[in-house]
Amino acid sequence: MKALSKNALIGYPAGIITGITYGLNPLFGMPLMNKGVSVDSILFFRYGIAVLILGAILLFDKHSFKINLKQAGVLLVLGVLYTMSSIFLFEAYKYIPSGLATTLIFLYPVLVALIMVFLRVVPSWQVWLAILATFVGVIIMTQSNSSQAINPIGVILSLGSALVYALFIVIINRSKTIGNISNSLLTFYALSVGAVIFFGRTAISGGDIMEGIDSNMDWLNLVGLAILPTIVSTATLAVATRNIGATKASVLGVFEPITAILVGTLVFGEALTNNIIIGILIAMVAVTFMIISTKR
Secondary structure: OOOOOHHHHHHHHHHHHHHHHHOOHHHHHHHHHHOOOOHHHHHHHHHHHHHHHHHHHHHHOOOOOOOOHHHHHHHHHHHHHHHHHHHHHHHHOOOOOHHHHHHHHOOHHHHHHHHHHHOOOOOOHHHHHHHHHHHHHHHHHOOOOOOOOOOHHHHHHHHHHHHHHHHHHHHHHHOOOOOOOOHHHHHHHHHHHHHHHHHHHHHHHOOOOOOOOOOHHHHHHHHHHHHHHHHHHHHHHHHHHHHHOHHHHHHHHHHHHHHHHHHHHHOOOOOOOHHHHHHHHHHHHHHHHHHHHOOO
16 A cells, blocks of 8 residues: 555545535535525525635734635635536436436536546546446436436536536646635535526526525524635635646545435435445445555
C-alpha cells in the first residue's frame, strides 16, 4: 500500500463526506414533496437559507467578500451549472423511474474523466477501473423489475444533469481564476446564483412560494437541506476536487446513491434487496482499491 499524501488525507475524506451529505437529500426533501411543496419552492429555500447561514459565518469570521470581475464571471458559470444540474434531475423524475435517473446521473465520473483527458490530464488505469466498477455497482443497486417504458426525455434530462455537474467539478479543479478563492466563499457565491434563479422561476410561474410550508418540521427540513446536502456537500466537494483532482473526487460521489438508498430503507421503509447489498459492496471495494492504489 502506498503512503497517502497530505492532499489525499484531506481530499478523500472530504469527497466521502460530499457523497454522504448529498445523499441525504431524500431525508429532508421527500417529506416536503409529499406535502405538495413545489420543487422550485424547496430549492429556493434550500439555496436561500444556505446563503444566509454561510454569509453569517463568513461575516462572523470577518471574511472578505471581495472578488474581481473575472472571478465573478467564473462563479456565475459555476452557480448556473450547479443549479441546472438540480433542475434537470428533478425534471427527469417526472419522466423516468428515480432508479434509472440515479444510474444515468452517475455517468458524471465518466464524463469528468473524459473532459480531463481532453484537457490532457489522463487518469491512471486504477481510476478508470474504479469508475467502471462503481458505475456497475450503481446499476445493480438501482435495478428493478419494472417493465415501464423509458421516456427519452427523462434520459436526456438525466444525461444533461450529469454533464453540467461534471463541468462544475472540472471548472473548480482547473480554473486558475478562482484558485485563490476560499472554498466557503466559492460555495457562497455559487449558491447565491441558485437562490436567485429559483426565486425567479417561482415568481414567473406565479405560484405561492409558501404553499405547503406550514409547520416547524417543514422549516427544520428546509434548514436540514440547506446545511447538509448544500453547504457541507458543496464546500467539501471543492476541498476534495482541489486536493485529489476532479476525477477521483467524482468517483467518491458513489456514496451519494448509497446514502440515498440507505435513507430510503431505514427511514422510509423501502426494501433492502440483495441487488442493493451487492451493488454497495462492489462500489465500496472499488473506492477502497482506488484510495490504496494511488498516492494522491
